[in-house]
Amino acid sequence: MTTIHRWRAFSVLAVAYFMTIVDLTIVNVSLPSIGRDLRFSESGLQWVVTAYGVTFGGLLLLGGRAADALGRRRVFLLGLVVFTAASLACALARDDTFLVVMRGVQGAGAAIVLPAALSIVMNMFTEGAERNKALGLWGAIGASGATIGLITGGLVTRYLGWEYIFYLNIPTGLAALMLAPRVVPESRIETLRRRFDSLGALTVTAGLLLLVYGISTAPQDGWGAAKSVGSLTAGGALLIAFLVIEARAQSPLLPLRILRMRTVAGADSAGFLLGGSFYAFVFVGTLYMQQVLGYSALQTGLAWLATSLTSVALAGLSQLLVGRVGSAPILAAGMAMISGGTLWAAHIGVHGRFWADLAGPLFVTGAGTAFAFIPISIAGLTGVSARDAGLASGLLNTAQQLGGAIGVAVTSTVAASRAGALAAAGRAPDVALTGGFRDAFYVCAALAALGVLIGGLIIPRRTTALTQRLEPAVAASAADKVEYPDAIVN
Known part of the structure; x- marks a missing residue:
């Protein structure tokens, strides 16, 4: 593939990735409207966010392995079909259960799209400066997509209605489906057995779903209630079973050997904490703006513009610094900023003002x-x-x-528990809510602080800088047998 063809393909893949990331948060500012129209309970409303995140995270490993074996472009197109169809179903939803189920299906579609797209990007660009540039842009999309989702959600909800946050995906998905066969190359591992670890996928997804459900409902049911203990115990047992299955399976969903790579293991650990801290911060911050400060969906989205613009503006500098000094110190600095920003946000008050109380934490984060x-x-x-x-x-x-899904569940549980205790003590509703959100921000800060340790202690400090200085590989390993056409076909 020529350089021009590679970047054309990258553009199509990046748009699809951006769509899946935006959908993690685009519903946040619309939750009050969705809750009123579809008569959600207060505790059930978070599942509009969590159902997407859990199926998204739980099926990503299966989606990635399917892409390697069946063909990355083919699997990418399948995921786009599922995601786009589920988006239409979400827009047409007229009851709470149907919407939550379709959000889960939408998350499954995203889980098929994303690993296929990223693995195509990885294989189109040779390891070194060009791949780092592509992955840097990919990371910038991930960093900005969550907050851009909030802005878009606010605008669309204010002027069109919450249904249109899902309708937006349909023309985008259809355009990607039309362009991908023309510009995105096909590739797969010919020697990889076309067998899938369905039992592993079932146990990890069910285990995570039960854990998140148990954490989310325990404040209402009681942590010692049979329902809570049963959900948490069953979830933990299924995750342990998943590890046992992976250690023995002939074609494991997660070959444990990959976790012996220190850089990969460190990045994944830090990614879990990043998702847990940042996506939870977005969720809790949005509720604070709307439920305590009385912001509309549009005002909430515009407030998050401070975070999004800052992230986009600094993406190029981040990529440059990673190339010069390595991933570890830049990652540690980023997680420290997120921890500091969320800790700053914990000083919120009942009568908070944007420039005096919110702008600083949003810019730093x-x-x-x-x-x-x-x-x-x-x-x-x-x-x-x-x-x-x-x-x-x-x-x-x-x-x-998964970090994001669990982070949202944990922080919403902390916020609800603290707010309930303050309300029972006779505090005013807005004071009780603010106290709950404050404690949730402390949890976000603690998660991000753990990410600082991961960046500083696990990931080798000079790995990426050294990689960028090495001569690029001239050919793929013969054992891999990755097939790429010299020209765009189909």
Whole structure:
């Protein structure tokens, strides 16, 4: 492929990736409207966000392995069909259960799209400066997509209605479906057995779903209630079973050998904490703006513009610094900024003002995402062979999305528990809510602080900088047998 063809293909893949990331948060500012129209309970409303995140994260590994075996472009197109169809179903939803189920299907479609797209990007660009540039742009999309989703959600909800946040995906998905066969190359691992670890996929997805469900409902049911204990115990047992299955399976969904790569393991661990801290911060911050400060959906989206613009503005600098000093120190700095920004946000009050109380934390956190998402995206694929491209990309995004789903569940639980205790003590409703959100921000800050340790202690400090100085590989390994056409076909 020529350079022009590679970047054309990258553009199509990046648009699809952006669409899946935006859908993680685009519903956040629309939740009050969705809740009123479809008569959601307060505790059930978070599942509009969580259902997408759990199926997204739980099926990413299977999506990545399927892409390696069946053909990355073919699987990418299948995921686009599922995602686009589910988006239409979400827009047409007229009851709460149907919407939550379709959000889960939408997340499954995203789980098919994303690892296929990222593994195609990885294999189109030779390891070194050009791949780092592509992965840097990919990380910038991930860093900005979440907050751009909030802005878009606010505008669309205000002027068109919440249904149109899902209708937006339809023309985008159809355009990608038309362009991808023309500009995106096909590739697969010919020697990889076309067998899938369906039992592994079932156990990891069910286990995570039960854990998130147990964490989310325990404040209402009681942590010692049979329902809560049963959900948490069953979830933990299924995840342990998943590890046992992977250690013995002939074609495991997650070959445990890849976790012995220190850079990959460190990037995935940091990605989990990044998702848990940042996506939870977005979720809790949005609720604070709307439920305490009385912001409309549009005002909330515009407030998050501070985070998004800062992230986009600093993405190029982040990529440059990673190339010069390596992923580890830049990642640690980014996670420190996110921790500091969310800790600053914990000083919120009942009568908070944007410039006095919110702008600072939003700008600092936005800078942190630029310096965290990009080094994680690069480090998570450094040194990975073409044979494991889908697996590595699926694992990296699994960590981020599951971190986000669990982070949202944990922080919403903390906020609800604290707010309930303050309300029972006779505090005014807005005071009780603010106290709950404050404690949730402390949890976000603690998660991000753990990410600082990961960046500083696990990921080798000079890995990426050294990789960029090495001569690019001249050919793929013969054992991998990755097939790329010299010209765009089909």
